[in-house]
Amino acid sequence: MSNAFPLPVVIVGGGFSGAMLAARLAERGQASVVIDRSDAFGLGVAYSTALAAHRLNVRAGRMSAVADRPADFVDWLTARHPDQADPNGFAPRRLYGLYLRDRLAAVEEARPDLIRRVTGAVVAVDGLTAVLASGERVEGRAIVLATGNPAPRTAAQGGRIIADPWARQALARVQPGDDVLILGAGLTMVDVLLMLEAQGWRGRAAALSRRGLLPRAHGTRHDAPLALPPEALTGPLSARLATARRLAKTHGWRRLMEGYRPITLDLWRAATEVERRRFLRHLRPWWDVHRHRIAPEIADELDGLIASGRLTVRAGRVLAMESTDTSASLRLATRGGTEHALSAPWLIDCTGPGHDAATAPPTAALIASGRARLAASGLGLDLDAEGRVRHADGAPDPALYVLGPPARAAFWETVAVPDIRQRIEALTERLAI
Template sequence: MNDASLLPVVIVGGGFSGAMLAARLAERGQASILIERGDAFGPGVAYSTTNDAHRLNVRAGRMGAVADRPDDFIDWLAAHHPDQADPDGFAPRRLYGLYVRDRLTTTETAHPGLIRRLSGAVIAVEGRSAILSTGERVEGRAVVLATGNPAPRTTPTGEDGRIIATPWTPDALTPVRPGDDILILGAGLTMVDVLLTLSSQGWRGRATAVSRRGLLPRAHGQHHDAPIDLPPEALSGPLSIRLATARRLAEAHGWRRVMEGYRPITLKLWRAASEAERSRFLRHLRPWWDVHRHRIAPEIAAELDRLIAERRLTVRTGRIRNVEASTKFAVLHLSTRDGPQTLSAPWLIDCTGPGHDATTAPLTAGLIAECRARLAATRLGLDLDDAGRVLHADGKPDPVLYVLGPPARAAFWETIAVPDIRQRIEALTTHLTA
């Protein structure tokens, strides 16, 4: 083909972001090639779980994959799993994975020839082409990097297996025996999933979770909280004034309503913030934002409370100094307010969250080395423009290279939850089909 406009869009990553972009492009008449390292197209890591204890962190009624059809998931549940079709409920993530697969397949059937699936590992991007590890070159009119969340990078993998560095790997937690105590790095959503998995396996040991702030994810209310109208002093001016205003509003109206008020305008506020303001937010406020913004279902919060009450879950505050592993134990050296401390247990599990590092991931590191991309000042990922295009070292947007989903967080911040990603999908679809 000589006319680039007739080429498909190449999407690197076949998880939720990539698969749902391919579906929306097909619905607009634009062909795409969806490249996934394995053969599981659609659900990605988060929605590939088979454990029904793993629940959505957003109410089912807000989880439709299409921006203008928020009830799409509820309609699907009503047709296929009516017992779970509660808009206010938190359905198993397994079912959401099935929904995403079904939407991709249904769209392929309705728009034959517009979505091509390709299994392979992309190792480089050259011009408008993705280069696979086999040497195959896949050319498109544009390339979208939708590579999802990488594994944690805090710990090395112990040769004896006492350090579980990638807890989402299938059967990674199987070696943990029912009576084993465990150390967990991180106290966020990944920790919650690990504890739920272990409990479903009959585990009855004790867990010590270590994080720098010792904060646990907050729970959703029993029903959706209506957002409040935020006053001007909560939206502009010094961060200290905004924070003080948000705290006063939370005391008066409840923190959930305040967070709901911020939710639809977070992207606008992030894009308008200076690099200094973003850096201050990340240094000082991010841990509190995360635990209030990315909440867990009430029934999951009740399970955590039970483990704490039974003294089977203890949360410690500290900074990691070093991690070691012997043939029988993992050892964690911490710096705490009370001085150095050492903890040990048969297992140490890394739940520190996705290890986004554009400077070491081969695909993005190569782009940076070629000056085709640059790292954002916050170092959260690649620098992008408002359309999601990668910015070159000189600040000029690349005409054909885009980033979507969690790897775009440096530019758009909230690109993890489905309601946020689907808005980016819609904007990118409109941009690519204009």
């Protein structure tokens, strides 16, 4: 690119995606402005936790924030926290957050004036200007929406319903002996149980999800990727699934999933909209629990809670939920059609990120104006292969991009650090002057 555009790149969101994009751009000489609701730049929801029991879901040796320095995180651990510097281990997320902050600060020191931090909420995008709730306007040569993972949206806050378990002191009201109902049985549920345990909770939990599936555990060592045959990659989804099941039985499901990891994006892009919707409707829950795993030691804790009767997992569809001043209740329908009434002092929404581009600012206004449209899959904004937002007529916007979890409609696997890291490199190549 030429030097004809002196304005910075405006990055909306200062979690991992936004902060690490700013760092990479600065290393290439490109200025940026990072706007975040809080001043916890680099952390986001995942790495803001102070709880030591909250561990990474990816081995430390694969968590470098820099694509061309694969040992960067482990080297940082070796220098500052050598007791956690096992590349095969799952370091506390708190330490990873410190690593990200150190990396951002180091780049800012080495490249002064190339990264500007702004604290505030972006409520609209007007052309190439981000408009904050305060009225401040930040203009750029391109805008990247890197807004991360929002709070769950399934349950309505009120009474004995905790709609956002990540809100400050949200779980403090749960007393040590209180039983809890938990909507969702995935990674958020695991985190919430660990937080409750850390505050001395000794009650019982009933976790409820449509399939009743828990996240699977990583093995003791990284599993070698399985070379996948053509019949696992092409043809009808039902045939591919049958092949995948056979391979998992023969070679182990972890090796199978490692074989899919580097080509998932290619498979997603090659899939038709009908195939994507079928995958999301029928296979996604199984994909998620096998692809997004938990550390073995965390899996052991879950097994202990189940064995002691303190955690039960139920499959079914929530028909209704209510809350009074003293308890929360819901009606659950199992796949056989049987209805069950459950109640407990608390109900906690752990259904995962509540992405809704159609109603959340600033994307809702972009859709209303025709500058953006929803993807047919329903996963979020429709993007092209570069991550650019597509207008209502399908044309890609030349200067409006999406990075990280909100880009899942186009890239599917865009939640874990190794996947986002690749997107950061691609965007840096495109946006650096």
